[in-house]
Amino acid sequence: MESIYLSLGSNIGDRQNYLKKALEHLGSESRLIIDKVSNYYETAPVGGVEQDAFLNIAAKIYTTCTPEELLNIIHKVEAKLNRSRKVHWGPRTLDIDIIFWGDRSINNEKLIIPHKETFKRLFVLIPLLDIYDKSSIFYKKIKQSITFLKQTEKEQKVIRVPEKEENTQTIKRVVKELLLAIGDDPQREGVRETPRRVAEMYQEIFSSQNQNEFQEYKVFETPKRDNSQMVLVKDISFYSMCEHHMLPFFGKAHVAYIPRNGRIIGLSKIPRLVDFVSRRLSLQEKITSDIADTLMEILDPVGVAVVVEARHMCVEMRGVKKSNSLTRTTYFTGDFNSNAQLRAEFLRVLN
Numbered sequence: 549m550e551s552i553y554l555s556l557g558s559n560i561g562d563r564q565n566y567l568k569k570a571l572e573h574l575g576s577e578s579r580l581i582i583d584k585v586s587n588y589y590e591t592a593p594v595g596g597v598e599q600d601a602f603l604n605i606a607a608k609i610y611t612t613c614t615p616e617e618l619l620n621i622i623h624k625v626e627a628k629l630n631r632s633r634k635v636h637w638g639p640r641t642l643d644i645d646i647i648f649w650g651d652r653s654i655n656n657e658k659l660i661i662p663h664k665e666t667f668k669r670l671f672v673l674i675p676l677l678d679i680y681d682k683s684s685i686f687y688k689k690i691k692q693s694i695t696f697l698k699q700t701e702k703e704q705k706v707i708r709v710p711e712k713e714e715n716t717q718t719i720k721r722v723v724k725e726l727l728l729a730i731g732d733d734p735q736r737e738g739v740r741e742t743p744r745r746v747a748e749m750y751q752e753i754f755s756s757q758n759q760n761e762f763q764e765y766k767v768f769e770t771p772k773r774d775n776s777q778m779v780l781v782k783d784i785s786f787y788s789m790c791e792h793h794m795l796p797f798f799g800k801a802h803v804a805y806i807p808r809n810g811r812i813i814g815l816s817k818i819p820r821l822v823d824f825v826s827r828r829l830s831l832q833e834k835i836t837s838d839i840a841d842t843l844m845e846i847l848d849p850v851g852v853a854v855v856v857e858a859r860h861m862c863v864e865m866r867g868v869k870k871s872n873s874l875t876r877t878t879y880f881t882g883d884f885n886s887n888a889q890l891r892a893e894f895l896r897v898l899n
């Protein structure tokens with residue numbers, strides 16, 4: 549049976565999850581078998597459209613389908629995973645291309661195989677090399693093209709991403725070494741399970757680390773269209789980790805926006821957004837502006853105002869050791885930025 553190679557890419561939302569789900573959907577097709585999957589690679593976007601980095605993989609499959617039938621399956625899987633086709637070579641939750649079909653050449657109005665961009669794209673070739681049979685026809689050309697592109701296309705960055713299980717093992721190993729380095733005994737009863745606990749905790753508290761897009765919201769259109777009503781959600785608790793010391797900082801966020809033309813999001817989504825921007829290594833200033841910038845991007849409101857108040861363990865436990873000091877950061881966009889009266893009204897409502 550002929551070996552078929554696919555290239556998969558995602559650059560919106562939980563990219564790894566989209567790729568994993570795509571493999572699951574493909575693998576559940578009765579006429580298709582997934583034989584091998586490459587490592588995961590973080591890749592700079594190629595093609596001139598300004599967009600976030602992609603996660604790319606390659607898969608080797610076997611199928612009794614015709615190429616056209618496989619393309620239909622691919623389109624079905626892409627549609628299931630929220631693929632839209634707005635911008636050519638633009639951002640997408642999922643893209644699946646058929647790269648090779650054995651040594652066949654296919655060229656009709658629906659399919660060109662080998663995929664016509666293959667030998668120009670490191671994000672296709674590097675994952676492919678993980679799983680491509682050394683004795684197969686394109687092996688030499690893949691190797692040569694990688695060498696050539698690495699020299700000539702410096703902006704095509706491709707970096708291998710360790711798998712979750714690999715990450716867990718790494719964290720466990722490093723925490724064990726850390727225990728030793730600070731003078732403890734990793735075999736001591738009280739800390740024997742600490743490396744595992746820390747690894748599991750990091751999965752949770754850094755769950756947004758590799759996600760570039762907030763997706764858990766829906767925009768609603770309401771009839772109110774006077775563009776002057778403020779929506780304020782106060783006292784949203786959050787916990788984050790500072791990127792300088794990897795120590796917690798935590799406190800409250802207060803978020804207000806003025807809907808444009810009645811466009812709003814569910815109120816519970818604002819605390820979710822605060823959680824989303826907090827669950828990664830960050831800084832208070834960054835969390836403050838991330839909340840405002842994301843709301844601007846998804847809602848295009850008249851303005852956003854964000855105040856964050858937090859205690860920082862890196863200030864209280866070490867260095868200057870000032871316990872109970874509170875840091876307050878503010879970030880205003882749109883009318884909140886340009887209109888001092890509006891800003892004052894927001895601050896008055898807050899206090």
Ligand SMILES: Nc1ncnc2c1ncn2[C@@H]1O[C@H](COP(=O)(O)OP(=O)(O)OP(=O)(O)O)[C@@H](O)[C@H]1O
Pocket residue numbers: 633635636637638643644645646647657658659660661662663664665
């Ligand atoms: N080898 C191939 N694999 C997948 N689609 C192909 C292939 N050759 C031609 N096509 C056609 O290309 C059309 C558009 O595909 P798609 O939307 O994935 O393009 P793109 O991702 O924007 O660009 P690219 O294919 O260069 O990555 C498909 O509907 C399909 O008919």
Ligand SMILES: Nc1nc2c(c(=O)[nH]1)N=C(CO)CN2
Pocket residue numbers: 556557558591592593594595602604637638643671
């Ligand atoms: N790094 C990277 N860049 C791209 C990708 C992709 O999967 N990865 N897909 C594109 C359209 O198919 C356009 N550009």
